[in-house]
Amino acid sequence: MIHVEQQWADNIRTYEGDLLHRKADNPALRETRGKIIISRAMPLISRKLGITGTADVVEFHAAEEDDPPDCIASLTGRRGKWKPYPVEYKRGKPKVDDCDEVQLCAQAMCLEEMLGVKIGAGSLFYGQQERRQEVLFTEDLRCGVIDYLDEMRSCFNSGITPAGKYNKACKSCSLHNICLPKLRKGSVSRYMDSFLEGE
Numbered sequence: 001m002i003h004v005e006q007q008w009a010d011n012i013r014t015y016e017g018d019l020l021h022r023k024a025d026n027p028a029l030r031e032t033r034g035k036i037i038i039s040r041a042m043p044l045i046s047r048k049l050g051i052t053g054t055a056d057v058v059e060f061h062a063a064e065e066d067d068p069p070d071c072i073a074s075l076t077g078r079r080g081k082w083k084p085y086p087v088e089y090k091r092g093k094p095k096v097d098d099c100d101e102v103q104l105c106a107q108a109m110c111l112e113e114m115l116g117v118k119i120g121a122g123s124l125f126y127g128q129q130e131r132r133q134e135v136l137f138t139e140d141l142r143c144g145v146i147d148y149l150d151e152m153r154s155c156f157n158s159g160i161t162p163a164g165k166y167n168k169a170c171k172s173c174s175l176h177n178i179c180l181p182k183l184r185k186g187s188v189s190r191y192m193d194s195f196l197e198g199e
Contacts, residue, residue, distance in 0.1 A: 035062035
């Protein structure tokens with residue numbers, strides 16, 4: 001709906017998400033905590049995947065002696081070698097599907113191309129739980145990124161928004177009144193009947 005139909009709406013959940021991201025998305029805030037450099041709102045690009053984006057946070061951990069050479073990178077203006085570790089901030093709690101893991105893995109794949117390294121893991125920080133959940137970037141997850149990108153490009157190029165799949169999460173979505181997921185789920189007459197019965 002956002003990219004094909006150019007539709008957007010805010011609600012309390014999108015505002016809460018904005019507040020959670022406010023610190024993470026400030027590129028002027030750079031921190032060094034011991035052996036970790038924290039970079040915020042880092043621009044990402046992958047020519048191979050054909051995507052761009054912004055990582056909420058990328059931590060650069062000082063490399064250890066036993067780290068594989070293909071997992072560490074040099075940073076401009078910094079001595080030593082560093083291991084990139086992406087962290088994505090989410091307002092709620094872990095989802096039943098893998099969409100958050102796929103997003104984080106796509107960020108890692110961009111970083112790998114940009115820095116010429118291999119990244120094995122990253123983290124999702126869920127605001128509702130106030131803790132991190134580590135994600136391993138397996139081959140299956142990497143294939144999932146490519147599959148999702150292919151599917152998204154197909155939808156975008158067709159100019160047709162895929163039909164929504166109504167579930168209980170739809171009620172809290174900021175696009176609920178634009179998407180009308182119950183209408184997309186069934187026929188117009190069934191939707192109108194249920195609407196009239198509700199009155």
